[in-house]
Amino acid sequence: DFLNALHEIIPAFGASMDNLERCRLNGMVDCGERHKHIYERAMLLVEQVKVSKGSPLVSCLLEGPSGSGKSALAATVGIDSDFAYVKIISAETMIGLSESSKCAQIVKVFEDAYKSELSIVILDDIERLLEYVAIGPRFSNLISQTMMVLLKRFPPKGKNMLVIGTTSEVGFLESLGICDAFSITYHVPTLRTADVKKVLDQLNVFAEDDVDAAAEALNDMPIKKLYMLIEMAVQGEQGGAAEAIYSGKEKINIRHYFDCLGDIIR
Amino acid sequence: DFLNALHEIIPAFGASMDNLERCRLNGMVDCGERHKHIYERAMLLVEQVKVSKGSPLVSCLLEGPSGSGKSALAATVGIDSDFAYVKIISAETMIGLSESSKCAQIVKVFEDAYKSELSIVILDDIERLLEYVAIGPRFSNLISQTMMVLLKRFPPKGKNMLVIGTTSEVGFLESLGICDAFSITYHVPTLRTADVKKVLDQLNVFAEDDVDAAAEALNDMPIKKLYMLIEMAVQGEQGGAAEAIYSGKEKINIRHYFDCLGDIIR
Amino acid sequence: DFLNALHEIIPAFGASMDNLERCRLNGMVDCGERHKHIYERAMLLVEQVKVSKGSPLVSCLLEGPSGSGKSALAATVGIDSDFAYVKIISAETMIGLSESSKCAQIVKVFEDAYKSELSIVILDDIERLLEYVAIGPRFSNLISQTMMVLLKRFPPKGKNMLVIGTTSEVGFLESLGICDAFSITYHVPTLRTADVKKVLDQLNVFAEDDVDAAAEALNDMPIKKLYMLIEMAVQGEQGGAAEAIYSGKEKINIRHYFDCLGDIIR
Amino acid sequence: DFLNALHEIIPAFGASMDNLERCRLNGMVDCGERHKHIYERAMLLVEQVKVSKGSPLVSCLLEGPSGSGKSALAATVGIDSDFAYVKIISAETMIGLSESSKCAQIVKVFEDAYKSELSIVILDDIERLLEYVAIGPRFSNLISQTMMVLLKRFPPKGKNMLVIGTTSEVGFLESLGICDAFSITYHVPTLRTADVKKVLDQLNVFAEDDVDAAAEALNDMPIKKLYMLIEMAVQGEQGGAAEAIYSGKEKINIRHYFDCLGDIIR
Amino acid sequence: DFLNALHEIIPAFGASMDNLERCRLNGMVDCGERHKHIYERAMLLVEQVKVSKGSPLVSCLLEGPSGSGKSALAATVGIDSDFAYVKIISAETMIGLSESSKCAQIVKVFEDAYKSELSIVILDDIERLLEYVAIGPRFSNLISQTMMVLLKRFPPKGKNMLVIGTTSEVGFLESLGICDAFSITYHVPTLRTADVKKVLDQLNVFAEDDVDAAAEALNDMPIKKLYMLIEMAVQGEQGGAAEAIYSGKEKINIRHYFDCLGDIIR
Amino acid sequence: DFLNALHEIIPAFGASMDNLERCRLNGMVDCGERHKHIYERAMLLVEQVKVSKGSPLVSCLLEGPSGSGKSALAATVGIDSDFAYVKIISAETMIGLSESSKCAQIVKVFEDAYKSELSIVILDDIERLLEYVAIGPRFSNLISQTMMVLLKRFPPKGKNMLVIGTTSEVGFLESLGICDAFSITYHVPTLRTADVKKVLDQLNVFAEDDVDAAAEALNDMPIKKLYMLIEMAVQGEQGGAAEAIYSGKEKINIRHYFDCLGDIIR
Ligand SMILES: Nc1ncnc2c1ncn2[C@@H]1O[C@H](COP(=O)(O)OP(=O)(O)OP(=O)(O)O)[C@@H](O)[C@H]1O
Ligand SMILES: Nc1ncnc2c1ncn2[C@@H]1O[C@H](COP(=O)(O)OP(=O)(O)OP(=O)(O)O)[C@@H](O)[C@H]1O
Ligand SMILES: Nc1ncnc2c1ncn2[C@@H]1O[C@H](COP(=O)(O)OP(=O)(O)OP(=O)(O)O)[C@@H](O)[C@H]1O
Ligand SMILES: Nc1ncnc2c1ncn2[C@@H]1O[C@H](COP(=O)(O)OP(=O)(O)OP(=O)(O)O)[C@@H](O)[C@H]1O
Ligand SMILES: Nc1ncnc2c1ncn2[C@@H]1O[C@H](COP(=O)(O)OP(=O)(O)OP(=O)(O)O)[C@@H](O)[C@H]1O
Ligand SMILES: Nc1ncnc2c1ncn2[C@@H]1O[C@H](COP(=O)(O)OP(=O)(O)OP(=O)(O)O)[C@@H](O)[C@H]1O
Ligand SMILES: [Mg+2]
Ligand SMILES: [Mg+2]
Ligand SMILES: [Mg+2]
Ligand SMILES: [Mg+2]
Ligand SMILES: [Mg+2]
Ligand SMILES: [Mg+2]
Known part of the structure; x- marks a missing residue:
């Protein structure tokens, strides 16, 4: 057959x-x-x-x-x-x-x-x-x-x-x-903190003051998971924040970002 | 195929x-x-x-x-x-x-x-x-x-x-x-005693004096099993008590409730 | 299919x-x-x-x-x-x-x-x-x-x-x-000696003097096996005794009963 | 099917x-x-x-x-x-x-x-x-x-x-x-020496002097294997002895019997 | 089926x-x-x-x-x-x-x-x-x-x-x-040295002086493998020697024989 | 079937x-x-x-x-x-x-x-x-x-x-x-250093000064893998070098050769 x-x-x-x-x-x-x-x-x-x-x-x-x-x-x-x-x-x-x-x-x-x-x-x-x-x-x-x-x-x-x-x-x-x-x-490796930093700089969704903290929280992060995390964080705590952030008007709330991180890497 | x-x-x-x-x-x-x-x-x-x-x-x-x-x-x-x-x-x-x-x-x-x-x-x-x-x-x-x-x-x-x-x-x-x-x-967790208490209050099938004891006997109780337990207890020791309790005329006999509990969590 | x-x-x-x-x-x-x-x-x-x-x-x-x-x-x-x-x-x-x-x-x-x-x-x-x-x-x-x-x-x-x-x-x-x-x-449990006694009393196939000994020999006996044992014992050592016993004219020979018990619980 | x-x-x-x-x-x-x-x-x-x-x-x-x-x-x-x-x-x-x-x-x-x-x-x-x-x-x-x-x-x-x-x-x-x-x-057990003796006596294929020795060599012998052993021994060392023995004219050569036994219980 | x-x-x-x-x-x-x-x-x-x-x-x-x-x-x-x-x-x-x-x-x-x-x-x-x-x-x-x-x-x-x-x-x-x-x-056993000797004598492919050495090198040799070994040895180191040996004109080169043995029983 | x-x-x-x-x-x-x-x-x-x-x-x-x-x-x-x-x-x-x-x-x-x-x-x-x-x-x-x-x-x-x-x-x-x-x-064995040297000499793709170093780096190398290694090395670090080397005009860059070796035997 x-x-x-x-x-x-x-x-x-x-x-x-x-x-x-x-x-x-x-x-x-x-x-x-x-x-x-x-x-x-x-x-x-x-x-x-x-x-x-x-x-x-x-x-x-x-x-x-x-x-x-x-x-x-x-x-x-x-x-x-x-x-x-x-x-x-x-x-x-x-x-x-x-x-x-x-x-x-x-x-x-x-x-x-x-x-x-x-x-x-x-x-x-x-x-x-x-x-x-x-x-x-x-x-x-x-x-x-x-x-x-x-x-x-x-x-x-x-x-x-x-x-x-x-x-x-x-x-x-x-x-x-x-x-x-x-x-x-x-x-093919996961991203080290320095690599993550590089990526976050390119994405430009964090306030300048937050980007270092955001990157430092991550080590051994696969690039694909990093994208998912960012997309979750972009919604904001109450939802509805995505458009404003993508259009550059707002930045990701760093606290909400850490919450999402907690959910994702459990 | x-x-x-x-x-x-x-x-x-x-x-x-x-x-x-x-x-x-x-x-x-x-x-x-x-x-x-x-x-x-x-x-x-x-x-x-x-x-x-x-x-x-x-x-x-x-x-x-x-x-x-x-x-x-x-x-x-x-x-x-x-x-x-x-x-x-x-x-x-x-x-x-x-x-x-x-x-x-x-x-x-x-x-x-x-x-x-x-x-x-x-x-x-x-x-x-x-x-x-x-x-x-x-x-x-x-x-x-x-x-x-x-x-x-x-x-x-x-x-x-x-x-x-x-x-x-x-x-x-x-x-x-x-x-x-x-x-x-x-x-998704089981219910802690406090959660059980909350649920029992809403169901309103225990005499006021019994509801605390009824809740305290339960910890790590899944919500679904809690419903089954209540339904058994509602029948009464001799059967036939359900309607009276659901209509609010009577309350669950706490001793029978504990008997049922014994049967169910063996 | x-x-x-x-x-x-x-x-x-x-x-x-x-x-x-x-x-x-x-x-x-x-x-x-x-x-x-x-x-x-x-x-x-x-x-x-x-x-x-x-x-x-x-x-x-x-x-x-x-x-x-x-x-x-x-x-x-x-x-x-x-x-x-x-x-x-x-x-x-x-x-x-x-x-x-x-x-x-x-x-x-x-x-x-x-x-x-x-x-x-x-x-x-x-x-x-x-x-x-x-x-x-x-x-x-x-x-x-x-x-x-x-x-x-x-x-x-x-x-x-x-x-x-x-x-x-x-x-x-x-x-x-x-x-x-x-x-x-x-x-659903096996029968304890007391339970066996109750059953034997109801069956009424032992002489009054034997029934206690007959029951005491048994503990942890499943009810179904008890019936099989009685039926074997009822035949008598040489066979042919069953009718007399069931009709109440004779009783089970207690020695033969113990023999059967030995065969069955080996 | x-x-x-x-x-x-x-x-x-x-x-x-x-x-x-x-x-x-x-x-x-x-x-x-x-x-x-x-x-x-x-x-x-x-x-x-x-x-x-x-x-x-x-x-x-x-x-x-x-x-x-x-x-x-x-x-x-x-x-x-x-x-x-x-x-x-x-x-x-x-x-x-x-x-x-x-x-x-x-x-x-x-x-x-x-x-x-x-x-x-x-x-x-x-x-x-x-x-x-x-x-x-x-x-x-x-x-x-x-x-x-x-x-x-x-x-x-x-x-x-x-x-x-x-x-x-x-x-x-x-x-x-x-x-x-x-x-x-x-x-259902194998034969003990005494049982074997009983069987050999009935078969009557050994010289009277040999039957005890023949039986004593065997313990824990299954009846079926005993029959096979006897049939092998009956042929004689060179073959051809069977008829004479079965008709009672000759007896089994005890030495050949032990040889066969050696082959069979290895 | x-x-x-x-x-x-x-x-x-x-x-x-x-x-x-x-x-x-x-x-x-x-x-x-x-x-x-x-x-x-x-x-x-x-x-x-x-x-x-x-x-x-x-x-x-x-x-x-x-x-x-x-x-x-x-x-x-x-x-x-x-x-x-x-x-x-x-x-x-x-x-x-x-x-x-x-x-x-x-x-x-x-x-x-x-x-x-x-x-x-x-x-x-x-x-x-x-x-x-x-x-x-x-x-x-x-x-x-x-x-x-x-x-x-x-x-x-x-x-x-x-x-x-x-x-x-x-x-x-x-x-x-x-x-x-x-x-x-x-x-059914392998051949001991003495058995090998017997076989080699019958095959007659070694020089008289070599046959003992040839046999002594072998113990626990299966008869079938012995035949394969002899056939390999018979070819000679350069090939082409088989006919002369089988017709009795030549004998097996004992050194080549040991080489073949080395290859075969590795 | x-x-x-x-x-x-x-x-x-x-x-x-x-x-x-x-x-x-x-x-x-x-x-x-x-x-x-x-x-x-x-x-x-x-x-x-x-x-x-x-x-x-x-x-x-x-x-x-x-x-x-x-x-x-x-x-x-x-x-x-x-x-x-x-x-x-x-x-x-x-x-x-x-x-x-x-x-x-x-x-x-x-x-x-x-x-x-x-x-x-x-x-x-x-x-x-x-x-x-x-x-x-x-x-x-x-x-x-x-x-x-x-x-x-x-x-x-x-x-x-x-x-x-x-x-x-x-x-x-x-x-x-x-x-x-x-x-x-x-x-059938892998190549020892000496065997590798022999092969490299025949291939003639290394500068005379490099061939010993190239061979010495290899021990227990299967002949097939050796061919793959050479072919990778022949491309040169930037690619495009193969033709020149095969036609004898250039030789393999020994440093690039070692890089390839590192990739291949990890
Ligand atoms: N430099 C890069 N290398 C690889 N992927 C990148 C890069 N930059 C961005 N990406 C993005 O990262 C994601 C990588 O996911 P990809 O599916 O390739 O991972 P994977 O290792 O194949 O995952 P899986 O193990 O689930 O198959 C893609 O969405 C891709 O667009
Ligand atoms: N807040 C609540 N969350 C979930 N279930 C609830 C809630 N309140 C009441 N229930 C009732 O509790 C029951 C929960 O059972 P459910 O079948 O969802 O559990 P489950 O975890 O899927 O069980 P299983 O492991 O058997 O699949 C339902 O009958 C539902 O109506
Ligand atoms: N009070 C009783 N409860 C159960 N069985 C009884 C009782 N009195 C008499 N019996 C008889 O005892 C027997 C019980 O056998 P039954 O087949 O129910 O056992 P079981 O536990 O299902 O056995 P199994 O494990 O082989 O399925 C029946 O023949 C039944 O008629
Ligand atoms: N008293 C006896 N009881 C049983 N078998 C006997 C007796 N006397 C003679 N025999 C013979 O002994 C042999 C017993 O062999 P049988 O095939 O019954 O053994 P088995 O235990 O069923 O063997 P298996 O384990 O190979 O099935 C039969 O050939 C039977 O004719
Ligand atoms: N006396 C002998 N007994 C057995 N085989 C002999 C004897 N003399 C010569 N031979 C030869 O030895 C070889 C024995 O090989 P045979 O195939 O019988 O071995 P085997 O034990 O069945 O092997 P396998 O385990 O591979 O089935 C045959 O080629 C046979 O012709
Ligand atoms: N002397 C030689 N002996 C064997 N192969 C050689 C020799 N010289 C060059 N070669 C080449 O080396 C390669 C050997 O690869 P080959 O496929 O025979 O290996 P293999 O052991 O069968 O590998 P695999 O385990 O993958 O089946 C071939 O491409 C062959 O042309
Ligand atoms: Mg993939
Ligand atoms: Mg479910
Ligand atoms: Mg059943
Ligand atoms: Mg059978
Ligand atoms: Mg075979
Ligand atoms: Mg191959």
């Missing part, structure tokens, strides 16, 4: 740029040296894939805590390369499908990629693609075997390919042996 | 307000500060969803012991928002269905919600939706994966959404990683 | 009183205060269901060692209520059925009950309905989830219902979380 | 006496007091079933080490009763059948038995019927649940029934809870 | 002698007293089966380390008996079949054997027939149950049968309870 | 040499004595298979860490033999197939091989063929049983065969018992 599954696939793949952009709904701000370094290294791999002779397949894993910016980073590399074929494989578009259908979709994307001279495939949130859950643990071995083979299989002659994976369960992937299947791994 | 399952769904969703009201058959009484605080915070999230730009999806988990009032609270937030689409997803309407049919129904509710500009979806008793049982433990990984993806998937552009979950098995959800998938979590 | 299963059900439900009577083939004798107390309390719940306003569903679990009289007690409450709909759900009528067929039958009984203004449903030998076996342990999670939902689902407006469960594996039910789903739990 | 399975059953049940006799291919010799006692007690149960009023179902489990004579004993009780319906349920006639077909066959035998006023059903080698294997352990829960229900289900009014089970895995049955489902349990 | 499986079986059984011979491709050499003893005892069982009255079924298990000569021994006993029906059941002819098809084939061989007055069935490599693997462990319970029943089921009246099993996983068979199902068990 | 699976196989097997060459995309360089020794020994087995009489089946396992050159080595032996039939069985061509289809394909290759007088079958990456994953562990027992039987089954008379396996999970294969099924096992 794997073959059937392959045929069932609706050719829904095409306007992928749309999907890539959805990975960075909050845009990309400068959030510190470490994020920047990973971006640069990943772009070097893009280079390598372009000119390589011996190794037509290069792969790179971005791992890090939930919300640290992995998917946005991978999408950005995909967008900034000028490759003809850039696709993201995500569990979002495969909800409720059987293991073998998911498997078929993943294979389909790789087969399509093999047709382009230069291609990037993003395996987003690999633990979710594998239907991983810590209790047991349980996961789809069918999909994990498929991935391990795809990560070692060379594209046909004359075609070169970059695979970028993201995960927040690197320990699990390691025990599966999937980490080893990647050429290289980068750790 | 997931796709089949999707088609099989009878469009039984519509008059949902009815379901919401069934979650609070005993009405809503004032049962203390802590319940009130959660209600207010949840209403702020309703606000945030209305005005948000960057984060079209906000989610909130209400966890607490069995009978502490989670479902009634979630339903009340749903009713008090003036959102066009408010639906409760409950195991009650899915008895005996296969995992994939349940999964399809859950997805269906989200897909429907995506069509409204503002929507609330309540995942009631998540452990029951997941068919969780502590022995093993066992649960439906199909449904848990679906939930984890749905809790991170953004609605289409221009649509905003609040998801409220309830559970009395927060430890289990945590080890699944579902807690992390919620933006925020609130603990 | 759950829906199919529902349709397959032969409308074999109707003359249920017959089944109820089969639960007490040996009749009901007075076997002590503790049994009587449970009966009275259960009858009070019958009352409560009749007059209740706020809680249309009351449930009560009878737990105790094998043979202690749980099923007979539940059946008696069912018979003594004057409710229009009283049904017993027992594994006996579902031998060899698949989990989903059993599940469908259980649901069917509840759905039927919902049509009566006042109803009693007896879930007899819950561990057997759940196909429980201690090794593993193994059990049907499909049926246990169904039960847990049914035990919390309110009947439609205007319909009230009492659910009585029986089990000799209360520890197992507790770890499933099924105990918590019942409003109240009563422990 | 249980119902289908029921229909598939070829009405191969009829000439059951044949099967019963096959359980005692070596005939029945006197092998000691303990075996005799069990036989007598089992025959008393036959009596009880005939005259019982209150308990239409009596059950008895014969447990003991492999080869101790359980099946032969059960068959003998079946033959010696003069009941109209006596059937043995054995794994031998169900090789390769699915769990549900086996289950259906077992149920069929009980249903047939319910039609006779007096019946005996032998569940031979229960662990084999349950497909038990110690590793895991594994077994058929479908069949074990069916058995547990059948062992408690009363035949219809006016029909009485004796169920005899045999097993060499009493510990396993106990942990399943199947032992408790039997009214009574008897332990 | 077991019944279907039975019908699917191609009547490929007939020229079995062919299969038996394939079990001893290297012929049979004298490899010591212990192997000889087992052969003789097994031939006595052949005798016993011929003349037996009481026990129409005798069974014998050959267990020992991998390559110790079990299959060749069993085949030789089969060939040397002059029984009409001698069949070997081996996993080789059942590759890729489902459990139930394998099961059906095994049953088929026994059913065919029941038609001959005297028959031998060889269950070769029982752990492979059971699809055993130590991790888990995993194995086919369907096949193991079938085997246990077949090993205790008597052939029809007037038919006698010998079953020979081989295994190198006796510990596993013991924990399954399959060992107990055999009447007798023999341990 | 195994038989169906057999028929489904597209006769895609033919131009296998192509596949063999794909196993050594980077060509074969001299990488030290130990690799060479294994190659020579394997070629001796090729010899043995050609001239063997007694053992028509020889098998050899190449085990070693990921990337140590096992597949390239096996392919080279296959190419350098002048056998008519040389096929590689790899998971790459069986992505997403069911266990039984994979099983059928493996059997098909062996059956085809049996038709040639001399054949080589390469089982590449056995753990991947077995769908092995360390968590659990999980693997396909169907495929492992098939392999164990195929590794012991002799080709038909007159046909000789060499089977070469490769694996980087030798511990797992050992616990399955698959290692024992191979006649001989060789360990």
